[in-house]
Amino acid sequence: MPMKMEIWPGRPYPLGATWDGQGVNFSLFSENATRVDLCLFDGQTGRQSACITLSERTDQCWHCYLPSVRPGQRYGYRVYGPYDPAQGHRFNPHKLLLDPYAKQITGQMLWHDHHFGYTIGHPDEDLSFDTRDSMAGTPLCQVADPAFVWGDDRRPNIPWDKTVLYELHVKGFTRNHPKVPEHLRGTYAGLATQPVIEYLQRLGVTSVELMPIHEFLDDRHLLDRNLTNYWGYNTIGFFAPTVRYSATGELSEFKTMVKTLHSAGIEVILDVVYNHTAEGNERGPTLCFRGIDNASYYRQSPIDPRYYMDFTGCGNTLNMLHPRVLQLIMDSLRYWVTEMHVDGFRFDLAAALARELYEVDRLSAFFEIIGQDPILSQVKLIAEPWDVGEGGYQVGNFPVGWTEWNAEYRDVMRAYWKGDGGRTGHLAYRLTGSSDLYESSGRRPYASINFITAHDGFTLEDLVSYNEKYNEANGEDNRDGHNHNLSWNCGIEGPTDDPEVNALRRRQKRNLLASLLLAQGVPMLLAGDEIGRTQQGNNNAYCQDNELSWLDWHLDEDRQRLFHYVRRLIALRQEHPVFRRKHFFQGRSIAGADVKDIMWLNPDGREMTTQDWDQEHRRSLAVFLGGEVLGELDAHGKQMTDDNFLLLLNADHEPMTFTLLKLNGRTRWQIVLDTTTEDGIGRPRHLRGGSRLTLGPRSLVLLREHSNHQEVDDEWSLLSP
Incomplete structure (x- = not known):
């Protein structure tokens, strides 16, 4: 029997589920809904225990306060309104929805046709209406307890000119680490263990840039091929650290990781995906934003709102023109800084966030708001300065206060060391901080995040070992991934026993690493490049949650020697300010x-x-x-x-x-x-x-x-x- 409970009006803000020590306030934004139901679930049985129609609506936020509810309570929403795709509305109360502000999301997504708001197989699928209930196999939100003893934790505040970034995957970094306790491998807790901390300190990196840890989904088509969305660029919850990297399932585990890294003098930077969500295009599932208020959350075609404007290549683009969507992103960013103590963000496809109508506008509302925010303007802000839309390549065009992944640096260094001619002029600019891109706007050399490799593309080992990509394991007939890699196999494709070829490959890696760590700007090292990690020629291992992506910690003599070389380069850079100037050369x-x-x-x-x-x-x-x-x-x-x-x-x-x-x-x-x-x-x-x-x-x-x-x-x- 559904339980009876006392229901108070509550408040419209803060949005989400907020525990105040006595009860929980629930608030959900929807501009176009006609009714909102809050569904509570029993934590033991998983069955729905109550369904509360929210009668209070203030400033387009539906809210209530439940004095009997405590942290750990699981919940979701059903939202009513017009189902009219031609007008951009896709409400369907038969679909259980996640709270966009959920701090914890629990349970595994078990894909079924009932997760879609339309009827798959219908003659006009996208205009049909599916009445099956999606509760089975849908993850649930969980009320979080924010209590945590931070003690004297403080941000390391590494100056940009002394920053050495290290991009890593939380799971892949420790999944095979022999000195990390087995039950902690691949988790936040594993990243905070002493062997890992000591390794990072010995290497000399100052800031770990974690690939996406916001709650994300595995695409249905990947699961059908026994693959997963390993990289995590498929966000469904902008406030919740994904539980798949948690050994305990508690928020405190992530916070402990941050606190431990801070105590070692290491910053934590999050790779965040605010440009799109896991719901895909108009034929994607109805899991959260689409069912709450599709017309508000997503950029729709002005000609036919049935379809989305897609600047991301992922089917949809969040509607940064809507103030509540902008608020969602700003609230998320502030939450991760104030409550989770992270030190900065790397914004995936950041040009999509700057699009006001069609053009990329570097002074859009998003950047203006961050620029004046007393909290966010003081943390590290890193843009991936492009998206897939027209005019989306914006390297050098982001505002003062932002740094950028410098793809110009990557391409010039790769081309130069593979022996392409006519590159010395470009090489000079890249070695000296890319003044041609940043100086005229008043930015400094450290606006340039220099990198040779990143998660997307070849590892350093593969860059000097393959002329072609080998992505067959992804199940897309090797059509995915970049074709313009500027790589060179040094004479033989793939692994070889030829001593001269292997010696040349080792030398090429040393050349590229020296070019990275002795150049002006901020160097970013891809985790594992310092120990010769290979993906066997796969330059798009986004779906490979296996040995292909995980770091191999069994180091032979050559791999140990490479580690010490990189360690020495970083130490040389930190010891000598001439390699990390704060101003451009004159x-x-x-x-x-x-x-x-x-x-x-x-x-x-x-x-x-x-x-x-x-x-x-x-x-x-x-x-x-x-x-x-x-x-x-x-x-x-x-x-x-x-x-x-x-x-x-x-x-x-x-x-x-x-x-x-x-x-x-x-x-x-x-x-x-x-x-x-x-x-x-x-x-x-x-x-x-x-x-x-x-x-x-x-x-x-x-x-x-x-x-x-x-x-x-x-x-x-x-x-x-």
């Missing part, structure tokens, strides 16, 4: 200095001319970085200085001899990095300015000006014996 000296802050040099030691930059065949160049002319202040207001460095790059297949820069007859250069060696450590040689140094094919060398009057060489070769 190409000139400053008061009291007799050298420029940067000089671009030919291999013969001459400064580059316009004609030199235009040479299509050029694949070698040198850059002088003037550490003694930083022209920047430290945290205490004192002028910063650093060593002078000389970076030599040779992407040619032939050796190249460089004449080392000579500064006022006093220069001594010490080799500190040499990618021709297996550990990447430069041989302990000192060379005088004006002497010659021969680099091997496809190699990089970093030298530091050295004041020690040790014996020096006038010529030295780094060619492998």
